[in-house]
Amino acid sequence: MKLAVLPAPLAGIPWRVILPLTLLVCFGAAVLYSAAGGSLKPYALSHVTRFALFLVMALVLSHFPRDLVRIAAYPAYAAVLLLLMAVEAIGAIGGGSQRWLTLGPLVLQPSELMKPTIVLVLAAFYHSLPAGLVTSWRALVPAGVLIGFPMVLVLLQPDLGTALAIGFGGVVMMFLAGIPAKWFVGGGLAALIGAPLAYFFALHDYQRKRVTTFLDPESDPLGAGYHITQSKIAIGSGGVFGKGFGQGSQSHLNYLPEPHTDFVFATMAEEWGLVGGLFVLLVFGIVLRWGWTVARRAPDRFSCLLAGGMTATIFFYVAINLMMVTGMAPVVGIPLPFMSHGGSSMMTNMICIGTLMMVERWTRKAGHSGLAI
Amino acid sequence: MRPRFSPSTLAQSFDRRSFVVGAIQGGVGLLLAARMGYIAVAENEKYKMESESNRVNLSLIPPRRGWILDRNGSPLASNRADFRIDIIPDRLQDPDREVTELARLLKFTPVELQDLRDKIDKAAGFQPVPVADGLDYDTFAAVSVRLPELAGVVPQRGYSRYYPTGPAVGHLIGFVGAASREEYEKEPIPLLVTPGFKLGKDGIEKQFEQTLRGQPGARRVEVTATGRIVRDLDTREDIQGKPVQLTIDGPLQDYAARRIGLESGSVVVIDCLTGDLLCMASMPSFDPNSFSDGIGRVEYQMLSQNERVPLRNKVLKGLYPPGSTVKPMVAMSFLEANLDPHETTTCAGGLRVGNRVFHCWNRRGHGRVDMAKGIYQSCDVYFYHFAQRLGMDVIAPMARRLGMGQEFPLPVASQFYGTVPDPAWKLQKYGKAWQNFDTVNATIGQGYMLANPLQLAVMTARIATGNKIMPRLALDKRKPGFESMNFHGDHVQIIQTAMKDVVNGPGTAGRARLPIENVLLAGKTGTAQVVSLNVGSGKGGPWKYRDHGLFICFAPFDNPRYACSVVIEHGGGSGAAYPIARDVMTYLFDPAKGLEALHALEKQWGGTAQQRLDATYAAYAAAAGVDVPPAPADPAAVAREVDAEARAAAAQPTAAATEAVAPAPEPDGASSADNAR
Missing domain, CATH: 3.40.710.10 (DD-peptidase/beta-lactamase superfamily)
Incomplete structure (x- = not known):
């Protein structure tokens, strides 16, 4: 896939993923431009700027050497965990929950950072785990602890969506690491039993309400079901070709909640129709397929797991958000990667992309040194 | 048989499992595409309608009420154009602040303010509560410009009923008022809860309600989710109710x-x-x-x-x-x-x-x-x-x-x-x-x-x-x-x-x-x-x-x-x-x-x-x-x-009367033979 016409440094860049991604981000910017009532500010411009910034960061990230990343996994995990605890502590002292950590000019959301970090640390863990122990409890318990800690901390914030994202990332890592399938079946059964218990004892009222309204949105058309109903109206009324750029009444007349963040897909679908929706799905399909290709071609277990986990993390964002806006999942507050306006999710997703590019680079290097698979 | 778990078997397992996960993801992608297609194509009509009903607000214009005429054709009850202000209690965001602010703009006395609060407390919520009518243009304008901070306050031009002879016809003609909950339940049409609409409550106004009422006009406007009007789409004029002529002079x-x-x-x-x-x-x-x-x-x-x-x-x-x-x-x-x-x-x-x-x-x-x-x-x-x-x-x-x-x-x-x-x-x-x-x-x-x-x-x-x-x-x-x-x-x-x-x-x-x-x-x-x-x-x-x-x-x-x-x-x-x-x-x-x-x-x-x-x-x-x-x-x-x-x-006395009634004296007889007084 090297392009001979490009000079070497540019040829090393994975254009086949960056080009579709840039298209998607520009499309997202167009939608945000419309959502702002036909203005670059406050969404579209900063959206593109952030993408450019984080793309540079991802390219820098992609040059990190493998050993450094592996060695840094545990310290990075510990650092993010500390940040999470710091958020909790500040929230407790400040007398209210919060998710943000303000460090001078930088506003940091440690729970977002935890999503790629959990993938990284589990990749490192399973890499160092002797193959024979994969079926033993020693493959399960430490990983469970590694996943459990941050999940509990994030749940305390309380942020169910991010906690589930972390959990999902962790479980996919376990699965990819080869833990026996029967354990997953058992875990699934436990979840079936645990879910009702969690619903009644662990969830906050507002979260519980989101679940019940997801099951029957019409029961509360002006309350919590409003989000889902209005989102479906926006997507459905767009039809095949949409109402036209800047013509979305649902978003422009404020019927759609959060038209620039969580429900940006509905804003898009109203104006661009099913065609726009399929385009978005196609781009995500290309990105995820590339991710799996990178994972399968990766030279060693650590790289494989790392790439697979990152791909799964992006997938989780996309799937939950799209299922939510189309009325197939409860409203959990997860933005759509590369389209929703927001710095943290852009950063997380670009870290995932950067990591995948990094693994691809390792693969290429390994290939040069004759270790191609 | 090879050892069950070696790095190579794990790599194979990774390939298998990544394929499984990838396939699941592909499945979810197809599911999403199908779902989008279903919503956008199969249910397109339904959601188009819902989107229109979101966007377009059909607001009824209360019809001008028919006049009540005396035998010579002079009005006993007519209509007066006026500026009025209503409140829809359900749409108030901060009732206390808004009512106080409104009362200040309208220069209400404490008694009037208390009346207004009572009316709002008792109202059905969806039912408009009349706050003031017969306002002059300046007062009306003063309230209108503050609408963004007064959610649920509805100023409008309209007509109010006018009885030129006031108390003289009170019992005969009756009066009009906003529909009560019972009246709305008996006749559940949107007109009855339209702000500014009044129906006959007593006397002739009530007896001839259907004749006097007329046909409401309608105004289609584009509104935001919070009810702010973006622009007018079109308007249908109302049809005034028919007059009722009485034998009364x-x-x-x-x-x-x-x-x-x-x-x-x-x-x-x-x-x-x-x-x-x-x-x-x-x-x-x-x-x-x-x-x-x-x-x-x-x-x-x-x-x-x-x-x-x-x-x-x-x-x-x-x-x-x-x-x-x-x-x-x-x-x-x-x-x-x-x-x-x-x-x-x-x-x-x-x-x-x-x-x-x-x-x-x-x-x-x-x-x-x-x-x-x-x-x-x-x-x-x-x-x-x-x-x-x-x-x-x-x-x-x-x-x-x-x-x-x-x-x-x-x-x-x-x-x-x-x-x-x-x-x-x-x-x-x-x-x-x-x-x-x-x-x-x-x-x-x-x-x-x-x-x-x-x-x-x-x-x-x-x-x-x-x-x-x-x-x-x-x-x-x-x-x-x-x-x-x-x-x-x-x-x-x-x-x-x-x-x-x-x-x-x-x-x-x-x-x-x-x-x-x-x-x-x-x-x-x-x-x-x-x-x-x-x-x-x-x-x-x-x-x-x-x-x-x-x-x-x-x-x-x-x-x-x-x-x-x-x-x-x-x-x-x-x-x-x-x-x-x-x-x-x-x-x-x-x-x-x-x-x-x-x-x-x-x-x-x-x-x-x-x-x-x-x-x-x-x-x-x-x-x-x-x-x-x-x-x-x-x-x-x-x-x-x-x-x-x-x-x-x-009511009759409960016991039968047995006494003789002593008639009271009749008044003067100016030319009475015997002037008893």
Whole structure:
């Protein structure tokens, strides 16, 4: 896939993923431009700027050497965990929950950072785990602890969506690491039993309400079901070709909640129709397929797991958000990667992309040194 | 077999499992695509409609209400363009702050502010609460520019109902108001909860609601989720309701209402040729203009605490013992029973019936009395005497034929029809046999007998013309044909002449003579006792113990054109009633002369009825302050409450009366042979 016409440094860049991604981000910017009532500010411009910034960061990230990343996994995990605890502590002292950590000019959301970090640390863990122990409890318990800690901390914030994202990332890592399938079946059964218990004892009222309204949105058309109903109206009324750029009444007349963040897909679908929706799905399909290709071609277990986990993390964002806006999942507050306006999710997703590019680079290097698979 | 777990098997496992996860992800992608396709294609129509119904708000424009006209085509109720402000309680975001802010903009007094808060508390939520109307443009504009911070406040241009003669038509026309919850449940159409829409709550406004209502217009506007209007799409004009024309003579109605003055009572005038009700005035009254804006607490308190019951339509719901006004009717029944009008009896001031003495109002006696003198001198003994001879079975049917105890087919909410007692009625009601003294009491319109002023007017018209006049309220250009009452011979003329002499001869109401040449008024006085004489004298003392004053009349006496009844509650005797009848009749024939008399009186009383009502309200409001219990939300319920009390007040005594009624003295006889006063 090297392009001979490009000079070497540019040829090393994975254009086949960056080009579709840039298209998607520009499309997202167009939608945000419309959502702002036909203005670059406050969404579209900063959206593109952030993408450019984080793309540079991802390219820098992609040059990190493998050993450094592996060695840094545990310290990075510990650092993010500390940040999470710091958020909790500040929230407790400040007398209210919060998710943000303000460090001078930088506003940091440690729970977002935890999503790629959990993938990284589990990749490192399973890499160092002797193959024979994969079926033993020693493959399960430490990983469970590694996943459990941050999940509990994030749940305390309380942020169910991010906690589930972390959990999902962790479980996919376990699965990819080869833990026996029967354990997953058992875990699934436990979840079936645990879910009702969690619903009644662990969830906050507002979260519980989101679940019940997801099951029957019409029961509360002006309350919590409003989000889902209005989102479906926006997507459905767009039809095949949409109402036209800047013509979305649902978003422009404020019927759609959060038209620039969580429900940006509905804003898009109203104006661009099913065609726009399929385009978005196609781009995500290309990105995820590339991710799996990178994972399968990766030279060693650590790289494989790392790439697979990152791909799964992006997938989780996309799937939950799209299922939510189309009325197939409860409203959990997860933005759509590369389209929703927001710095943290852009950063997380670009870290995932950067990591995948990094693994691809390792693969290429390994290939040069004759270790191609 | 190879070792189960080695790095290579794990790599294979990774490949397998990554394929599984990738396949699941691909599946989810397909699922999402299918779901999007389903929503956007299969359900496209449904969601397109929902999106349109989100975006487009169809707001109804309340139709202009049809006018209510008097017989000459002048409006008794019309519409006035105005600026108004409503509140939809459900849409208030911070009710307390917004209401306070609004009250400040509208310069509300503390009382008005409290009223507004009560109305909002009681409102159904979706139902608009009228805050103010009849606003000037500056105030309206001041509120309009602050709308962004006043969610749920709805300013609009509209029409409000206007009753030019105010209290004079209050009971007759009724008033309008926003639909109550019950009304909306009975007729659940969006128009009823449209801000600014009002429906008839009482009287003609309620009876002719469907005619007067009209068709609402509609305005399609694009709105945001918070209800802010982005732009107008299109507008359909409303269709004004049809007018309703009444037989009422507007100016006469106003005149009569104002002429009642400080008294509590009613005036009914009926056209003897057509049965048209020219006037149905009941005072004191309320101002339907202010009722139509919703009743304030102070106003409601003032009206409901008034012992003269301004909320009761006395024409239809006031029941009174008719007193001596029944004597022409009783005399007619004697004539029809073949009593010679020249047959006499001697009045010595009283008559023994059984073991009791029944007095004549003139204790010194009238001497020899024939029928004519019995009427114009209102001699009770004449009627005691012949009634005993002819019996109640002669009198009661005549009373009924003349309209007593009847309900008439009029477009009104309810009429109290009173009582015409007879032996069968008493047996059924009290389980006691009819006694001679019951007949004696009935002949002078006391005892069990009760009638409303409308019945007295109809009775007068029927006896004056000898035709079966039916009253009507909706104007119909066709002249109705009335069947004759089939009175024999010159019986009608005998009564006409005797009644003429009440006023123009040696009768009891000489001062009722009309100041108009060639028009002679015929009438009959009546004084109805409210309590027996040992409680009050009937003339003075506490207002509620004073006698009712009644007067029935018609003119001209020999070719009756107009019949009239006047009942003044606790007026102290017929002297309170006949001057009013005289002036009303004068006004009919010569309005200028009538007004001259009225203006002189109003100068003494302190203004017209409207001005006095306003002044009373102002004084009452100043005295009462804010600490007045709130008015009931539904003004129609007010009327129903009053009905209940009225019925209780009009109820029969629980025990049969056994006492003789001592008739109160009739007023002066200007040319009376023996001036008893």
